[in-house]
Amino acid sequence: MRGGAEAVAKAVVLEAARIAHAQRRACHVYAFGGPDEVVELTLGFDSAGLTRLVDFIGQAFRGGTDICLPLERALVRLGESGWQQADLMIASDGEFGATPALAAAVLQAKTTQGLRVQGVLIGDRETVGLAELADDVFWVRDWRRFGGSSAASPVHDRRLTALYFPGALRSAQNRAATLDGEAAARAVRAGRKESNPT
Structure with missing residues (x-):
């Protein structure tokens, strides 16, 4: 993601960190792009956490959306002390796909560990990848305006994949x-x- 979509995704992460801090919960971020392009950081509101947060806001990837490695790492973290009741939020343009085995592992974590997966779609339409992983998807329809464009979404319904x-x-x-x-x-x-x- 670049431009407006990237700005919205970073704002979503910033808000998630703020809410986690207010609820006295930890916030761990897996920022991802193409294959093997994953940056992991724990965000907090102490001086070190704020430094990591500023570094994250300045981070950019060159494109691509390979969710498999960050998703695998998030599932492993769910087994660690202090993370069993964690939620997973995916802020993405949704243009990715998890392998069937990984999608099944997410479903198993939902069933056995009570994992909740929230999707924030920063794009024009729901995709198979996001739809099969997220319990709910919040659609940021007017993401273009945050990148300096006044163009409206060319899509009338975010569920185009399911419809067609x-x-x-x-x-x-x-x-x-x-x-x-x-x-x-x-x-x-x-x-x-x-x-x-x-």
Whole structure:
């Protein structure tokens, strides 16, 4: 992210740090870009924490959105002392995808540890990656104005993916209706029609 989207994402992190401080909770940030481009820091309102916060605000990446490594690290941190009741907030343009195994690990953490995942979408439309990880998504629709542009969002509904590509989402219903590769190959070899793939 760059420009207005990056400014909004940093403002969201700043507000999360402020709220965590007010609630006497720790705030750990995984700022990420492309593959293996992850910066980890614990934000606080002591002098060292404020220095890290200022450094974070000045940090920039060159693009890309690889959420897998920061998500893996966040899940590991959930097992550490003091982080079992942590929440996860993802502030992103949403243009990423977690592997199926990682999405399943997030779902397991939600089920077994009570993890709550909040998404802040700083982009034009909901994406499969953010939709499958977040319990709720807050859409910052007018993010462009924070980058000096007065252009309005060209999108009428953030749920375009769900509206036009409903099979793309890894919902329980879609997973139940999806064949694995071997079953699909058997059906093709047997010449079965779509109406009866088994």
